[in-house]
Amino acid sequence: MSTTHSEQTDETNQQEPNVAFDESDSRADDMRERLDSWVEDLANLTDEALASEQFQEWLDVQSKFHDYSHRNTLLIKLQCPEATKVAGYWTWQNEFDRHVTEGESAIWIWAPIITNRCPKCENAPSYHDNIDCDYDETDPDNWPEGLVGFKPTSVFDVSQTEGEPLPELDAEAHGDPDGLVEALIDAGEELGFEVDIVAPDQWEHGSSKGICKRRSPVTMHPIIEVRERNNSADLARTLIHEIAHAILHFEPDEDEEEAKIEVEAEAVAYVVCRHFGLDAANSRFYLAAWDGDAPETVHDRLSRISNTAQEVIETVEPTD
Numbered sequence: 001m002s003t004t005h006s007e008q009t010d011e012t013n014q015q016e017p018n019v020a021f022d023e024s025d026s027r028a029d030d031m032r033e034r035l036d037s038w039v040e041d042l043a044n045l046t047d048e049a050l051a052s053e054q055f056q057e058w059l060d061v062q063s064k065f066h067d068y069s070h071r072n073t074l075l076i077k078l079q080c081p082e083a084t085k086v087a088g089y090w091t092w093q094n095e096f097d098r099h100v101t102e103g104e105s106a107i108w109i110w111a112p113i114i115t116n117r118c119p120k121c122e123n124a125p126s127y128h129d130n131i132d133c134d135y136d137e138t139d140p141d142n143w144p145e146g147l148v149g150f151k152p153t154s155v156f157d158v159s160q161t162e163g164e165p166l167p168e169l170d171a172e173a174h175g176d177p178d179g180l181v182e183a184l185i186d187a188g189e190e191l192g193f194e195v196d197i198v199a200p201d202q203w204e205h206g207s208s209k210g211i212c213k214r215r216s217p218v219t220m221h222p223i224i225e226v227r228e229r230n231n232s233a234d235l236a237r238t239l240i241h242e243i244a245h246a247i248l249h250f251e252p253d254e255d256e257e258e259a260k261i262e263v264e265a266e267a268v269a270y271v272v273c274r275h276f277g278l279d280a281a282n283s284r285f286y287l288a289a290w291d292g293d294a295p296e297t298v299h300d301r302l303s304r305i306s307n308t309a310q311e312v313i314e315t316v317e318p319t320d
Contacts, residue, residue, distance in 0.1 A: 031313075035306045038271045045284035055285055058167040062289055064095055072109040076155075079107045082206040083157040085166075092156060098163030106154035117146035124148040159206075169285045173237035175278035180316070181232055184239040187315040193246045194223045195239070203227045210238040212245040222246035233278045237269050240312060244268035247308050263287050264301055264308075271309040276316075 049055050065085050068076065076083050086107060092098045118128045120135035127148070128140070158166065181197075188195040205211050210226040224242040229235055244265040266283050273280035 031310055032306060035271055035275075035309050036302060038274050039267060039302050039305055042267055042270050042284070042287070045281060046288045049284040049288040052285075054167075054169065055288065058169050058285075059289055061096070061166055064091070068109065075109050076107055076157075079105075080157050080160075081204065082159065083107065084206045084208070085158045086155040087158075088153070088155055092161050092163075096161075096164065096166065098158070098161040100156050100161050104156060104160040106156060108152050108154055110150040111153035112147050113149045113151055114145055115148055116140055116143040117148055118143060122146065122148070169282070172231055172234040172282065173273055173278050173280040174231070175233045175273075177232045177236045177276070177278065180236045180276050180278075181239065183316045184236060184243065184312075187312065188224055188239070188243050188246070190315055191243070191247070191311075192221055193243065194221060195243075196223070196225045197228050197235070198225050199228050209234075210242040212242045212250065222250045233273075236276075236278065237273050237280055237283075240272045241265045241269040243312055244308050247311065248304065260301075264305055267301075267305045268308045268312065271305065272312050275309075275313050 065087060068086075076086060080086075086109075087096070089100055089106075092100060113124075115124050117124060118133060118135050118140075119138075121128060121131065121133040123131065123133070125140040125143070128135075185195045185197070205225070205227070208227070209229075210224065212222050212224050214223065222245075224239070224246060226235060226238050226242060242265075245261070248264055248268075249261050266286050270280045270283040273283075
């Protein structure tokens with residue numbers, strides 16, 4: 001298995017000499033310094049992505065899809081497990097020039113009700129009039145807006161629509177993995193995870209390339225599933241991404257933003273891919289898309305990213 005990596009420059013990829021951490025006394029520090037350097041490079045690549053015309057076009061589309069709460073995400077998955085991007089009937093038609101296919105069933109979620117809200121009881125005017133709130137200092141038309149409740153609303157997945165295609169980006173890794181896929185499967189299992197490569201005709205997770213999940217509420221060990229594909233380099237990148245999720249996010253903080261979780265996992269994949277000589281520079285699109293402050297997020301979480309990348313690398317190729 002190759003242990004070379006390529007150094008990204010503004011003009012082209014230039015091959016560096018093989019990385020070797022031969023000095024046992026300084027090995028840990030040398031590895032950490034190299035990993036931290038690659039995370040810094042990733043932050044710079046993300047800056048470049050934000051300026052990309054192709055990326056901006058794609059990001060404009062992505063920004064029109066709402067980030068749903070855990071409750072709504074669960075409702076969507078219960079009704080349409082293969083859903084990837086959902087929007088309302090008229091949103092598909094007016095903003096994306098796509099139309100809901102005749103006969104498709106709506107996916108029902110909870111939509112927030114935002115309206116003028118009493119500064120004292122925090123209720124809408126209609127409800128405020130029916131309770132004993134005595135606030136009357138300002139007219140209801142001048143009350144500040146706020147959340148007063150939720151109502152059922154219907155959305156449809158992109159797979160339920162027809163029309164103009166949505167912009168896509170090539171976010172695949174490239175290079176010669178040289179046995180890395182098999183080594184990552186072994187490493188995942190050594191770390192206590194169940195790792196499965198699933199044939200495309202058996203894949204049940206829509207357009208996702210990989211997932212990290214529980215088999216049941218009582219299962220304590222992460223299960224990683226990755227969709228099989230011809231591009232072994234990208235298959236390795238996805239395995240690294242999901243292994244990072246298993247290490248960092250199997251018991252996620254409920255207040256943690258999904259975007260930041262994805263930034264961490266993809267940053268780990270980028271760093272580990274570089275260590276093994278794979279070109280994962282297109283990860284910058286993914287990172288920037290999930291978090292408008294991706295460079296700052298990467299810097300703030302550099303320690304978690306570096307520690308996880310080092311754990312994966314050392315498990316794949318022990319230094320002892």
